[in-house]
Amino acid sequence: MTEITHEPLANPARLARIPLPTPGELDIATGHVLARIDRALPEFTHLFPGPSSVKLYYPAIGNIEWTNGFWTGMLWLAWELTGHARYRHAAEIQGRSFLQRAEQQINVAHHDLGFLYTPSACAAWRLTGDPAARRAGLLAADLLLSRFDPVSGVIQAWGDLNDPAEAGRMIIDCNLNLPLLYWATEQTGDPRYRDAAEQHLTQAARHLVRPDASTFHTFHMDTRTGAPLRGTTHQGHADDSCWARGQAWGIYGFALGYAHSGRVGLVDLSAALANYFLNRLPDDLICRWDLIFTGPEAPADTSAAAIAACGLLELVRHLPIGHPDRELYARAAWGMVRELDTKHLAPLLGSNGVLANAVYHMPKQIGVNECCIWGDYFHLEALMRLRHVWRPYW
Numbered sequence: 001m002t003e004i005t006h007e008p009l010a011n012p013a014r015l016a017r018i019p020l021p022t023p024g025e026l027d028i029a030t031g032h033v034l035a036r037i038d039r040a041l042p043e044f045t046h047l048f049p050g051p052s053s054v055k056l057y058y059p060a061i062g063n064i065e066w067t068n069g070f071w072t073g074m075l076w077l078a079w080e081l082t083g084h085a086r087y088r089h090a091a092e093i094q095g096r097s098f099l100q101r102a103e104q105q106i107n108v109a110h111h112d113l114g115f116l117y118t119p120s121a122c123a124a125w126r127l128t129g130d131p132a133a134r135r136a137g138l139l140a141a142d143l144l145l146s147r148f149d150p151v152s153g154v155i156q157a158w159g160d161l162n163d164p165a166e167a168g169r170m171i172i173d174c175n176l177n178l179p180l181l182y183w184a185t186e187q188t189g190d191p192r193y194r195d196a197a198e199q200h201l202t203q204a205a206r207h208l209v210r211p212d213a214s215t216f217h218t219f220h221m222d223t224r225t226g227a228p229l230r231g232t233t234h235q236g237h238a239d240d241s242c243w244a245r246g247q248a249w250g251i252y253g254f255a256l257g258y259a260h261s262g263r264v265g266l267v268d269l270s271a272a273l274a275n276y277f278l279n280r281l282p283d284d285l286i287c288r289w290d291l292i293f294t295g296p297e298a299p300a301d302t303s304a305a306a307i308a309a310c311g312l313l314e315l316v317r318h319l320p321i322g323h324p325d326r327e328l329y330a331r332a333a334w335g336m337v338r339e340l341d342t343k344h345l346a347p348l349l350g351s352n353g354v355l356a357n358a359v360y361h362m363p364k365q366i367g368v369n370e371c372c373i374w375g376d377y378f379h380l381e382a383l384m385r386l387r388h389v390w391r392p393y394w
């Protein structure tokens with residue numbers, strides 16, 4: 001692993017002042033999300049919300065994007081929370097399209113199989129024992145495994161496996177795709193999925209994390225020699241800046257990496273990334289879209305805040321009780337979620353999303369100051385985590 005600087009928290013007193021949530025506050029915030037899911041459910045039972053909204057309305061799409069799993073995952077979360085049959089019913093209708101997509105290999109030439117299948121198929125299998133959901137998850141894991149390059153030890157993020165421009169490129173987001181591989185080993189007993197995940201995790205920790213505990217969005221490896229080449233960005237401000245959502249994927253993904261692999265160094269790594277992230281937040285605790293910005297000149301990314309909150313709460317599960325930052329991370333996570341709930345909810349009438357003020361792709365000007373479906377999902381997941389009764393899908 002790269003020698004990295006683990007910055008201390010810059011303002012622990014500010015975090016210590018954030019109260020922990022009461023059950024009543026969590027119920028109110030959860031109710032806000034459920035009301036928005038109910039608002040969108042008739043539209044998104046046979047179809048899905050697109051990745052990001054346009055003027056706060058998600059377009060309705062088929063099961064064709066990297067993001068379809070998030071809405072189905074929200075339905076499973078809502079079913080776990082309430083037991084209401086309407087959520088399960090819609091999630092099961094959508095489940096059929098995930099099996100079809102994996103069988104017919106529709107838009108699966110990328111690594112986002114974990115984002116797609118963990119909160120949909122793997123969640124369904126765990127919660128209902130549906131064998132078709134298990135089959136869909138295993139087909140997706142096979143597709144993900146096929147993208148692993150044993151020479152460089154990384155899973156190719158994007159593009160055809162014969163595309164020389166994309167060969168050997170890994171991205172920090174992939175950490176959230178790895179739980180699908182651990183799940184497949186757990187289900188089948190075949191160690192190849194887990195071995196690929198662990199090699200990728202090693203390379204991600206070594207090359208995507210910079211010495212100051214910030215992250216590259218993407219990193220290129222030489223697939224002929226296995227040598228590291230260079231870090232670049234795709235959705236961040238610059239190659240050497242720190243894209244906020246990438247850092248959030250890193251906090252969460254390395255903490256999950258520890259949960260699956262037991263490698264203790266990954267807890268420290270997640271914590272170092274967390275401190276870098278928390279030390280660059282504006283006063284309202286909602287990150288700008290790239291951590292190079294902290295002021296009002298740059299749009300916030302509420303989706304990155306929601307992911308980071310989940311990452312901090314996963315980290316809290318693995319830190320020893322007496323760790324000096326453990327409780328501060330829990331307070332910071334609630335501070336962010338409370339801010340999202342009180343200042344960034346999309347209007348119930350006037351939107352079909354949950355969280356406004358996210359950014360999908362600033363360089364391409366897609367989904368800027370809009371709802372992003374993963375932000376909606378992770379906001380609800382963070383609330384589930386704060387309730388302390390939830391077993392993660394990841």
Ligand code: GLY
Nearest residue numbers: 173235245246360
């Ligand atoms: N994983 C793609 C994104 O976060 O936009």
